[in-house]
Amino acid sequence: MELLKSAKSGDRRSLARLLTLVEEGETLELPEVAPWTLGVTGPPGVGKSTLIGRMVSHWKDSGERVAVLAVDPSSPRSGGALLADRMRMESTDSGDSVYFRSLATRGHPGGVSYLLSPMIDLLSFCGWSRIVIETVGSGQAETRIVAFADRVLMVDGPDRGDIIQAEKAGIIELADIIAVNKSDKPGASRAADSIRASLELSGDRGSPEVHLVSAQNSVGIETLVSAIEECSSPDWRNRLRITERLLSKWDSRLILSDGLDGALDELETGSITLDQALDRLQGTSG
């Protein structure tokens, strides 16, 4: 495929077109790839994008090519676009070695998480050696999204309340590393301590490391990046991710299957059971 060749040789417009094709459901035949992926999640406003910007500079300096996929629940002007603006401000020559893409969840009834896998493979095939997925984390949809990354960084702020939300949503189970950002503000180190304490309480199943950083003042970034590079997930966490990926795929197949409307009609009138509906739909999806 001509488009694939030029995307691989660094042409951004070709890459953008290919990603759009994938988003629209097209399947690309790619050779085996071994993507390096990081999921970054956490409540809005804790500084995920700022922190990613710092990490991107780091990676860029060590010769990596970094692609950031920002999964954006609504507005086209937030997430990826903002992050791209910020990066442009910070480094004028991010050109060849940094790529941003915002993935809107709007208009995707089956969710977008299952699209991440082929997008990641495409980026990796095209030579992007660090692939970061940013998502606002608090619910099940976000858990599903970060589960497509092989390592997960959870970002929190000085307000301890935030992470309790994350614990409830089960996202914390997927985190390899937790960064408490805004260490320049009061309360941050107390928040880090209290997170550590509650992780200890929940038992030792390979608890995530807790790092205190300030994205704004560039404090603790190098240590954090090294920790991310070196981290390895325990088997149970990898299995949890794979489970989430499987569930994403399952859901999307169901939602996108041809017989869905018919099955819903019959469910509405009570002429079939849920099990019968599922049995029927299983055969009709691709």
Ligand SMILES: Nc1nc2c(ncn2[C@@H]2O[C@H](COP(=O)(O)OP(=O)(O)O)[C@@H](O)[C@H]2O)c(=O)[nH]1
């Ligand atoms: N004080 C302080 N503010 C920060 C820090 N990092 C980010 N911010 C600010 O927090 C706000 C939200 O940052 P952003 O990166 O967009 O957060 P996101 O929603 O998690 O992606 C912005 O106004 C940032 O300038 C930090 O380390 N310290």
Ligand SMILES: [Mg+2]
């Ligand atoms: Mg952001």
